Amino acid sequence: MQEIVYPGDLIADTQIRAPNVYVENGKSYSMVLGFKDSSGSGIIPFEGGWVPKIEETVIGIISSERNNVYEVDLGSHHRALIIGGKYERFSFQIGDVVEATVKDIEDGRTIILSYPNALKEGTVISIKPSKIPRLIGKNNTMINQISQGTSSKISVGMNGMVWIRDGNVALATAAILRVEEEAHVPGLTGRIKEMVEKR
Amino acid sequence: MGAINMVKTAYIKQLMSTNIREDGRGFNDSREIKITTGILQNAEGSAQVDIGSTRVLAGVKLDIGEPMDDTPNEGTLAMSADLLPLASADFEMGPPSPEAIELARVVDRGIRAGKCVNMESLFIEEGKAWNVFVDIYVLNYDGNLFDASEIAAMSALLNTKVPEYADGKELRDKRIKALKIDNVVTSVTVAKVADKILLDPNGDEEEAADARLTIATDGKFIRAMQKGLGGSFTQKEILDAADAALNRHNKLKQVIEKTR
Amino acid sequence: MASKANKPELIVNGRRLDGRDFNQLRPIKIEANVLKNATGSAYLEWGNNKVLAAVYGPVEAQPKHMADPSKAIIKCRYSMAPFSSLSEHNRSGPNRRATEISKVTKEVFEKVLMLNEFPGSQINIFIEILQSDGGTRAAGITAASVALASSGLHMKDLVYAVSVGKIGEHLVLDLDMIEDNYSDSDMPMAISPRNGEILLLQMDGEYTKEELEGAFKMAAEAGKEIGAVQRNALKRVYENVVSKYNGE
Structure with a gap:
């Protein structure tokens, strides 16, 4: 696990422009609780509200x-x-x-x-928007796995709302809430697979 | 929360024909109940109760006061409840809501009618008696506050120690004896959703419910009842709920007494 | 409140009644993310204080005419449970003292949170004192800061708070209830550790300018310790989940 960055932590002695970093008196600080993005200089937050983007x-x-x-x-x-x-x-x-x-x-x-x-029909649950990318998974792997394992139709909104219909909706809901809860825990895909295929 | 409740309500009503609930439970299944007692030291008694993700904390304070005029040889009991704004986005800041007052009064009635607290044991001397205050603090809301609060209040009272009294004053740091409890009351709450009866409703189910019924019992007698919300119950539904309350009492009582 | 007539000796043989040094904090424990419904939350024990803090938001500002089109507004409620004190039962609901503390606490976070990101919205901060033993406003702010960080809201710093009082000639850190009742002076502060700026300052009693400087120094030292506890609480939220599954 990478080192955790806290709000107010110094990121650079210079002025940098990067996600979740703010500048004060020529220095750059983190504005969130998260960890350093290995591919850039920004901070990836653990939690966070939804910031709308065009076309999503x-x-x-x-x-x-x-x-x-x-x-x-x-x-x-x-x-x-x-x-x-x-x-x-x-x-x-x-x-x-x-x-x-x-x-x-x-x-x-x-x-x-x-x-x-x-x-039409079905239900909607709301999870933390910051966990939506994990719920979708790389190339939709996570969401497809839940959808197939429970025979449910699932639609995911980037704002955190998830629509579920048909199949075992209770199990699909439980699996989605578990993804939300354990989004940062390694081996999540395996655990969800076991959960939805057990029945 | 708003609009999402409309969708959940429609879905929960639609589910009623399948005999499976939103969270996969059967109609007569309760969620897991967890009790932790003695978590506060300044209070003379305390208990925290989790039913699913509903969390309620009850604290008991004992003050020296006067007996009531009509019961000069007894102490007094007062119950209050707060639906804290930190427990739900739907709870607001401000004076106690009618819902909070109803909650406190229903819990109070069960415990009072069940003669749970030995009121004579609270008498100190001529004109002096212990005033017992039970405060119910709702910390996280996901339905069925009535049963969670009843259990929390009962458990906190069972956890209560009475301070020593000497020279006209209480010695708060010397708690010498357990509060005398003569009876244990538990409650069972059901909700009516699309003409089906659900035990231990969660938050979404309460939102979808037409009517709600709480029955408090000591196993022998029904001690208090309260019907809530706009809908109605048939007589049979009420008798069935009474059965459920009586049947579940011993098990709940065991859980409560085990954690005192 | 307490009568000065029967004032106990607060310092015996150079130590405080509970055995602490003048510049020693009481033990502090924090757990983050304890309430399911809240956007962020924290439970804190600071000596015998027990505090729950929760954050909800951003939500739509209520009532609507209170909304600020340029930034989010903060609503803050500090409240003491009726069973929170060792002495008698208190009426629930905010009194004048709680109303003032709610106000100055709100003002602490107005400077720390990046409110212009959410115009027209509202952020709610709730602090419930479940058990009190002196210094509850500092405990509440320290807990709320962790709750805010765990909510993911953008903020400039992990603020902490602590009080420095005076017993006789001595500056003493983090007064407990007895010390608070009988001390000569008390000065709660909330501080941004990143730059040492002071976000809350209240004081009553008597301080010289030199003592004021000494108090700031003492608070800054304490901040290192408090900050470490705050950070550890946040760290554990993620590490805990990891270890839960490594064991299986």
Whole structure:
């Protein structure tokens, strides 16, 4: 295991620009709890909220509608909107689960979504967004393994919401929550494999 | 949390036809219960109870006070509950909510009606008696606060030591005898979701529930009941829940007494 | 509170009542990530103090008119449990003292957290004193700092807090309850260890300017020890998980 970096730790005596590093009086410090990125000079955080990026996939729930503009609850402090137009009309209901793509981010907290697609039935769980990459795994290995082992359909949003339907949903949920809990523990793929294939 | 609850509620209701719950439990299965007592030293008694990821801490303080006018030879018992904002994103700062007050009062009724605390033993001398304060602190919420709080309060009372009394004052650092407990009350809570009855509802299930029922018992008698939320129960459902409460009592009592 | 008339001798043969040196901290233990629902959390024992701290957020600012379009706002609640003190039962809910401590604690973290990253949002910091034995505000801030780090929120430093008091002519570190009740002066501080800047400062009693300097020095020394405990707590969260599976 690499050495842990704490908030306020000196990263460089000079001014560097790197992820999760801030500069004060010409020196660079970590702004998170994490570890050094071996391929760069930034810090990879252990935990962290979701910072939206254009073109990434999110999952949310329709929470209100007015004049063909739908507000989507992404489980974060952001305000996310699906804006219908003259030629693009949607017919979502409040409470519908939607998968969509981040099209634009305004003033740091308003997100414009595009290509919304309703995910029917099933359930949604929310995990820490920082654990989503681990849940997906390299080339989707982790998520495919859970999906196949439980015969469930699973859709993953980068904002931390995960939609699950069919098959053994309880087992799929338990496996996903275990990935969240043990994201940093070596050998996770093996343990999850054992968990979902045992039944 | 908001909108995600709508989706979970719809899913939990849909699941009711399959006889399997969100977390894989059967309808009559409880989550694992863990009790830790004596974790606080300034309190005269304490207990922490985990039911799944619900966590409740109960602390007991004893002060010298006056007996009530109508029971001049007895001490007093007061129960209160706090749904701490650190326990859930849905709990708010501010004065006690109706939910917190209901929780404290239901736990209080079970323990009082069950005559669990020997009130005469709290009498000190003419005009002086111990006032017992039980405070229930909800630290993490995932459903079924009623059973967790009942167990925590009961366990904390069983863990309580009475300070020595001398020359009109209490000696807090000399705790000489255990608080006299005559009876042990436990409770069982069920939730009604889409006409099915679920024992020990978790947070999502409580959110989806139409009605909730808590039955406190000492194994022989039912000592307190409380129906909550907007829905209703049939008489048979209530009698079945009473059976469940009576049947589970001995096992719960053993767990409580083992950890005192 | 306590009457000075029956003041006990707080220093006997050059040592404090609990046997500590003047510049010695009480034992401190911290465990991070103890509450499931919170974004970040920590449990701390500092002498006989027992403290739970939790962080939620960023969430949407409530009520909406309180939202700041340029940065996140912080809400902080410091509260003492009704069963927290060895003396009588306390009413639950914030009193004037708790309200003031909540305010100055919030102001500590306003400087430390990078609030401009989350405009219009709110970050909640909750500190519950489950058991008190003097110095609870310092204990609360030290715990909250670990809770914040474990939440992943961006922050400039791992802040700690400690108090330096005065008994007779002596500067003494980290007053416990008895010392706090009978001492001549007390000065709680919260400090950014990276640059030594002071984020919380309260004081009552009597200090000369020289004593003030001495107190700062004492607090800085203590910070090394407190910081190590904070870091170890955070480190263990990840190492614990590792060892859990190495054994199987």
